[in-house]
Structure formats: structure tokens, C-alpha cells
Amino acid sequence: MARVTMQDVAREAGFSVATVSRVLTGSRRVRPDVVRAVRAAQERLGYRTNQLASALRRQATGTVGMVVPQISNPFFTALVQAVERSLHRSGHGLLLCDGEESPDVEAERVRTLLARQVDGLLIVPYDAEQSAACVREAANEVPVVQLDRVVSGAKSDSVAVDNELGMAEMVRHLAIQGYQQLAFVGSQPTNSTAAERLRAYLAHAGARDENNRHRVLLGDFSTAWGQKAGGDIVAGEMPAAIVCANDLIALGVLDALLGHGLHVPDDIALAGFDDIAFATLIRPTLTSVRQPVDELGAEAVRTLLSRLSRKDGMPRKIRIQPEIVPRQSTGATTSASAEGCSGTSGG
Amino acid sequence: MARVTMQDVAREAGFSVATVSRVLTGSRRVRPDVVRAVRAAQERLGYRTNQLASALRRQATGTVGMVVPQISNPFFTALVQAVERSLHRSGHGLLLCDGEESPDVEAERVRTLLARQVDGLLIVPYDAEQSAACVREAANEVPVVQLDRVVSGAKSDSVAVDNELGMAEMVRHLAIQGYQQLAFVGSQPTNSTAAERLRAYLAHAGARDENNRHRVLLGDFSTAWGQKAGGDIVAGEMPAAIVCANDLIALGVLDALLGHGLHVPDDIALAGFDDIAFATLIRPTLTSVRQPVDELGAEAVRTLLSRLSRKDGMPRKIRIQPEIVPRQSTGATTSASAEGCSGTSGG
DNA sequence: CTCCTGGCGGTAATCGTTTACCAAATCCAA
DNA sequence: TTGGATTTGGTAAACGATTACCGCCAGGAG
Numbered sequence: 001m002a003r004v005t006m007q008d009v010a011r012e013a014g015f016s017v018a019t020v021s022r023v024l025t026g027s028r029r030v031r032p033d034v035v036r037a038v039r040a041a042q043e044r045l046g047y048r049t050n051q052l053a054s055a056l057r058r059q060a061t062g063t064v065g066m067v068v069p070q071i072s073n074p075f076f077t078a079l080v081q082a083v084e085r086s087l088h089r090s091g092h093g094l095l096l097c098d099g100e101e102s103p104d105v106e107a108e109r110v111r112t113l114l115a116r117q118v119d120g121l122l123i124v125p126y127d128a129e130q131s132a133a134c135v136r137e138a139a140n141e142v143p144v145v146q147l148d149r150v151v152s153g154a155k156s157d158s159v160a161v162d163n164e165l166g167m168a169e170m171v172r173h174l175a176i177q178g179y180q181q182l183a184f185v186g187s188q189p190t191n192s193t194a195a196e197r198l199r200a201y202l203a204h205a206g207a208r209d210e211n212n213r214h215r216v217l218l219g220d221f222s223t224a225w226g227q228k229a230g231g232d233i234v235a236g237e238m239p240a241a242i243v244c245a246n247d248l249i250a251l252g253v254l255d256a257l258l259g260h261g262l263h264v265p266d267d268i269a270l271a272g273f274d275d276i277a278f279a280t281l282i283r284p285t286l287t288s289v290r291q292p293v294d295e296l297g298a299e300a301v302r303t304l305l306s307r308l309s310r311k312d313g314m315p316r317k318i319r320i321q322p323e324i325v326p327r328q329s330t331g332a333t334t335s336a337s338a339e340g341c342s343g344t345s346g347g
Numbered sequence: 348m349a350r351v352t353m354q355d356v357a358r359e360a361g362f363s364v365a366t367v368s369r370v371l372t373g374s375r376r377v378r379p380d381v382v383r384a385v386r387a388a389q390e391r392l393g394y395r396t397n398q399l400a401s402a403l404r405r406q407a408t409g410t411v412g413m414v415v416p417q418i419s420n421p422f423f424t425a426l427v428q429a430v431e432r433s434l435h436r437s438g439h440g441l442l443l444c445d446g447e448e449s450p451d452v453e454a455e456r457v458r459t460l461l462a463r464q465v466d467g468l469l470i471v472p473y474d475a476e477q478s479a480a481c482v483r484e485a486a487n488e489v490p491v492v493q494l495d496r497v498v499s500g501a502k503s504d505s506v507a508v509d510n511e512l513g514m515a516e517m518v519r520h521l522a523i524q525g526y527q528q529l530a531f532v533g534s535q536p537t538n539s540t541a542a543e544r545l546r547a548y549l550a551h552a553g554a555r556d557e558n559n560r561h562r563v564l565l566g567d568f569s570t571a572w573g574q575k576a577g578g579d580i581v582a583g584e585m586p587a588a589i590v591c592a593n594d595l596i597a598l599g600v601l602d603a604l605l606g607h608g609l610h611v612p613d614d615i616a617l618a619g620f621d622d623i624a625f626a627t628l629i630r631p632t633l634t635s636v637r638q639p640v641d642e643l644g645a646e647a648v649r650t651l652l653s654r655l656s657r658k659d660g661m662p663r664k665i666r667i668q669p670e671i672v673p674r675q676s677t678g679a680t681t682s683a684s685a686e687g688c689s690g691t692s693g694g
Numbered sequence: 695c696t697c698c699t700g701g702c703g704g705t706a707a708t709c710g711t712t713t714a715c716c717a718a719a720t721c722c723a724a
Numbered sequence: 725t726t727g728g729a730t731t732t733g734g735t736a737a738a739c740g741a742t743t744a745c746c747g748c749c750a751g752g753a754g
Binding site: 350352353354364365368369372374375396397398399400401402403404405 | 739740741742743
């Protein structure tokens with residue numbers, strides 16, 4: 001039951017711990033017959049190196065920390081999944097933390113991650129201002145990559161989608177589909193994505209129609225907010241289409257619309273942002289802006305790991321191009337059957 | 348930039364590292380004035396203890412590993428979230444791994460978790476047979492709690508919902524609602540939850556109607572499978588209601604039904620299992636068996652932590668009672684507006 | 695004044711690796 | 725045969741905390 005150490009392997013093989021270590025890490029040439037002997041001994045004892053001790057000595061844990069505002073948001077879930085996969089591919093572990101949508105919890109999580117000596121940090125900062133200090137502080141200790149959202153003033157790389165572009169294309173798409181009067185249901189711009197999407201909407205929709213400036217409802221990124229905003233819109237003068245700042249909001253709005261007996265897109269069109277898996281599982285299927293989650297995750301990991309090897313260079317801002325996915329909710333597809341959805345397994 | 352160590356604090360405070368350590372861990376009484384001096388020095392230097400070194404010495408990392416078959420399944424996401432919260436509340440960290448629905452990947456993940464010296468392991472084993480060896484092996488090294496699914500032959504605790512009970516209540520509910528002819532869309536019983544739900548369905552539905560034994564379609568726990576099975580059912584002689592082994596399957600089936608122009612529950616009723624968040628966001632809202640995810644996670648963590656302090660005692664099987672949630676899809680609610688959904692935040 | 699006891703700070707061993715440095719062995723050319 | 729270069733294994737010092745053990749000092753009893 002007592003863990004078997006390198007000492008044991010060394011004794012068993014009849015060599016020193018140094019030699020065993022060299023065989024295992026390949027840090028220096030060892031005679032082939034010795035290698036065989038050591039490997040055999042290792043096999044016999046079922047030895048696996050203690051990463052803790054190794055990490056302490058090498059000053060690198062092979063672990064990166066990740067903090068997201070809330071795991072249960074499907075977009076973040078997908079991001080976590082993509083990151084986890086990329087990390088494991090390069091032999092790293094993931095220490096995951098949920099910030100519980102609170103700057104305080106978030107800061108505390110970052111602190112414990114640093115205390116656990118993570119080699120680097122991936123963070124989706126909750127709030128553009130309240131999270132800034134904690135991100136800056138972290139960036140002084142280890143390489144940090146901001147993901148999806150960005151706070152200013154931190155010396156760190158960032159990876160996100162080009163929200164401006166995505167929103168612009170969405171507005172254009174709606175125009176092409178013939179929807180003139182638009183409304184926007186978004187989030188208070190307390191973080192970069194909310195702010196960018198709002199700004200882009202105003203810039204592009206406002207340019208076409210001065211009226212649109214008035215039909216902007218701001219809350220948070222939740223379904224609950226979508227439901228409320230949807231109700232408000234139905235109560236007033238109806239626009240031709242509603243643009244939402246993310247899919248969760250759109251789901252809420254849709255719920256409200258259907259609840260009032262409205263048909264989408266016949267009575268009113270609807271569009272979201274993120275393209276979460278459920279966008280194709282509801283009726284009507286939801287037009288959205290696809291965030292290439294796998295790419296985002298992979299790119300973030302790649303950026304972080306490259307910082308780990310060579311720390312030089314200026315912070316880089318990486319922006320990935322999103323892609324609009326037209327579906328039934330904006331009258332783009334009439335085919336009744338949805339695209340496949342690969343989410344397998346179950347509880 | 349160089350990390351500040353306990354040495355530095357000791358020097359700054361004018362005491363030895365032993366004293367500093369004692370102040371920080373509270374392992375022994377230290378004179379109040381000395382405590383103040385040490386704390387002041389710590390504050391001045393911004394010292395935080397290196398968990399790595401501490402863990403190596405104490406032989407405990409304060410970290411537990413968790414392996415789920417696939418994070419993107421909303422049920423597992425919710426479970427992870429609950430676990431993460433409970434763990435952090437007791438000062439532990441979570442090393443999360445996605446098994447990618449493969450016994451090999453799963454086994455590899457377990458091995459790296461053990462190499463990282465996790466204090467304990469929470470695992471949702473992918474396959475009743477193929478995952479058994481790896482769970483057993485892990486249970487020999489650290490306390491293991493199996494969550495949601497169970498493999499036999501491992502000396503470990505387990506926490507799960509009483510699937511038998513949940514399915515029994517669902518069948519009874521459908522009977523009360525007046526649905527006689529049932530069909531079951533489930534997963535091949537390659538894991539305990541699939542097996543238990545199938546067995547319970549057969550026991551209870553079969554008891555009422557010999558015919559029901561024939562209307563059992565088995566695939567996996569995915570939406571894709573639900574879509575296919577739904578199509579097959581529509582093509583043949585239609586039952587009055589379809590019982591699904593989880594909500595993802597139900598979503599797929601629903602998709603197929605709606606795609607064929609059928610109305611739920613007027614033409615055919617539908618029920619799921621798990622009660623994931625989206626069950627209330629689709630139309631019709633989905634009748635399901637609620638798994639109390641927060642309780643499951645909390646109980647699993649509690650069980651694991653108690654094993655960490657006192658290793659004695661036989662393995663315990665903890666079964667939590669699920670609760671059926673009747674909604675529109677079985678004609679239980681006619682109210683059009685859905686219940687609130689709290690999933691906040693967004694990408 | 696001596697001796698014992700309890701409180702408390704310091705010294706150094708320890709957790710399990712990695713690796714700088716040393717030394718023995720081997721090899722090759724002259 | 726010799727002397728330098730090259731392998732390659734061993735010794736021991738880190739990494740940064742925790743803690744067993746030691747010893748000093750103060751105070752109380754005799």
C-alpha cells in the first residue's frame with residue numbers, strides 16, 4: 001500500500017536513483033542494457049513517478065488553471081471541453097474553477113490556483129473592471145491567456161472571436177432576409193463581449209435605421225433575462241426581428257414569444273450568438289453566430305504553451321473569425337428536419 | 348519575480364522557518380507578538396504558501412480528481428459544477444478529466460490523476476465491464492467514489508440516484524395520465540444506469556402490458572440516437588407514449604416527432620430522465636425524472652472527504668430518491684409559460 | 695539555591711524527484 | 725603505452741514546506 005518510490009526501483013534494478021531518473025526522463029544517454037534493467041524493475045514494482053516531487057524539483061507542475069464565470073453555460077462548457085482536450089494532448093492537466101459569476105469568488109479561485117503553482121492560467125474574466133486587478137496580478141506571476149472576454153491593462157495574451165464582425169454579418173443577414181425594424185436584447189456592457197456586441201449592433205443596425213437605436217434592451221446573458229425582455233417587446237410595438245447578444249437570451253426570448261402565441265419567423269424573426277448545441281434542437285432552429293469553440297480552445301492552449309517555453313515578446317491579441325449560421329428562426333431554412341447533433345452519452 | 352518563500356518571510360520577521368510555518372498552519376502555539384510579527388512580514392512580502400512543497404511533505408495534495416464520460420452532456424456538466432462547489436467549500440481543488448467516451452482514454456486519465464497524487468477520485472465509469480479494472484486499480488491506491496454509474500467488484504463507495512424508483516414512478520405517471528401503449532427508447536445496458544432504467548421499465552411497464560416488451564429500442568445516450576429511434580417509431584405502429592432513458596434521447600425523439608408533423612402530447616406523449624435545464628426551455632416542456640444534482644455532488648464529496656479522514660469501514664452504496672416532474676409533454680401542464688431557468692452568463 | 699516542568703523557538707531531517715558535479719571506465723590516436 | 729576526450733554511473737545538493745526533537749528560559753516547589 002505504501003507508494004513505491006524511485007529508491008525502490010533503483011534498489012530493485014541495482015542502480016542509483018540518478019540512473020533511474022535518467023532512464024525515465026531521457027535527460028541523458030544510458031547504456032541500453034541498463035535501460036532494460038531499469039524498465040524491467042519499474043515494471044515489476046509497478047512504479048509511476050510522483051508528479052508532485054518532480055514538479056517541485058523542476059519548478060513546473062504540468063498543470064494549467066482555468067477559471068470561467070459559470071461552467072453551466074453551454075458555451076463555457078464547450079470551451080472547457082475543447083481546452084481540456086488540447087491540454088491533455090500535450091500532457092498537461094487542467095485545474096478547473098467556476099467563478100460563480102462573482103468577482104470575489106473569481107479572485108479567490110485565481111489565488112488558490114497560483115498557490116497550487118499552476119504553470120499558466122486561462123481565464124474568462126467575469127467583469128471588465130472588477131476582474132482587471134486579479135488578472136493583472138496573476139499575469140505578474142505566470143503566463144495568462146484571456147479567453148473570450150478581455151480586461152484592459154493586463155500584460156497577457158488574449159484569444160477571442162471577432163464579435164464586431166459576427167454582429168455585422170448578422171445585421172447584414174437580417175437585412176438581406178428583408179427584416180427592417182430590428183430590436184436588440186443584450187447584456188449590460190460590463191464585460192468585453194457584451195460591450196463589443198452592443199457596439200457593433202448599434203454601429204451597423206443604427207446606420208441603417210435611426211429608429212433601431214431606441215429598441216435596445218440590456219440585462220444579462222441569461223435565459224431569464226431573455227424571457228423578461230421578450231415579454232416587454234411583445235407588449236409594445238413589435239420589430240420585424242430580434243437580435244440577441246447570445247443564445248441563452250435568445251432561448252428566453254423565444255420562450256416568451258411562443259408563450260404569446262407568436263410564430264417564429266412568420267410573425268417575428270430571432271437570432272442569437274454563440275451557436276450552442278441546442279440551437280439546432282429547438283423549433284424553430286436558431287440562427288446564430290458560430291463561435292469555433294474547438295479552435296478557440298486549441299488556440300488558447302497553443303498560445304499559453306508557447307509562452308511557457310519562450311516568455312519573450314509582446315502580448316498578442318488573437319481574433320478568430322466567427323461565421324453566421326442561418327437557420328429557420330430567420331426564415332433562412334424551410335427544411336423541417338434539423339442538422340445532426342453529436343452530443344452523446346447520458347446520466 | 349522570483350517566488351517568495353518561507354525563508355524570506357522568516358528572515359524578514361527575524362524568526363526561523365519553523366516558527367513561520369507554525370504561525371501559518373496553526374500546528375502549535377506561538378506567542379501572540381511573534382504571530383503578529385510573522386503575519387506582518389508575510390503581508391509585506393505578499394507571501395503565499397507553495398502548495399506543492401506543502402503537499403509533498405504532508406503527503407496530501409488537497410486535490411481530488413474527477414473523470415466523467417463526457418463533459419458536454421448537460422447532466423455531467425451540472426454534476427461537475429455541483430462537485431466543484433462542494434469541493435471548494437472545503438478547501439479542495441478539482442482536477443477535471445473528460446473520458447471522451449472511451450475506456451482507454453478513461454484509464455489513461457485515471458493513471459495521470461493518480462500520478463498527480465490526487466487525494467481521492469470521483470468517477471462516473473463509462474462502461475460497466477471495460478471500466479471495472481481501472482476503477483478497481485484506482486481504489487487500491489486512493490479513496491474512490493463512483494458517481495451516477497457503478498461498476499461491480501471495486502472496493503469503493505458509490506452515490507447515485509435510485510433509477511428503479513424513478514422509472515417506476517414515471518411509468519405510473521403515464522398510466523395515470525391514461526397512456527396505455529408505451530414504447531421505450533434507451534441505451535444498450537453497457538453501464539449501470541442504462542441497465543437499471545431498462546430493467547425497471549420492463550418490470551413496471553411489462554407488468555401492465557405484455558405488448559410493451561416488444562417496443563423497446565436500444566442505442567446510446569445521445570440525441571442522434573433519439574432522432575433515429577423517433578423516426579423508426581413514427582414509421583411503425585405508434586404507441587401512446589414514449590419513455591426515454593435520458594433527456595438527450597428525448598430531445599432527439601421530440602425532434603423526429605415534430606419533424607413528422609406530430610403534436611406532443613396530443614398525438615403522442617413523451618418523457619425523459621435527468622431533468623436537464625433545457626427540459627423546461629423546449630416546447631412542449633419535457634416531463635422528466637429529476638436527478639437532484641446538487642445533492643448528488645455534495646453527497647459524493649462528503650463521502651469522499653470522510654473516507655480521507657477515516658479510511659475504515661465497508662464500502663457504502665448511497666441511493667438518493669429522484670422525483671418525477673410532470674410537464675407539458677405528458678399532458679400534465681397546460682399552462683403555456685415555462686418555469687424560470689436560472690442559467691445565467693454568456694459567451 | 696536547586697531541580698523540575700511547561701512553554702516555545704531553533705535545528706535539521708524529511709517528502710521524492712532532478713541534476714550539477716565528480717570519477718571511473720573506455721576509446722582512440724600517436 | 726600514454727594521455728586526452730568521451731561515455732556513463734554515482735553522490736549529494738537542491739526544490740519549499742512540515743515536524744520530531746532539542747534546548748533555553750521562566751516559574752514554582754522544596
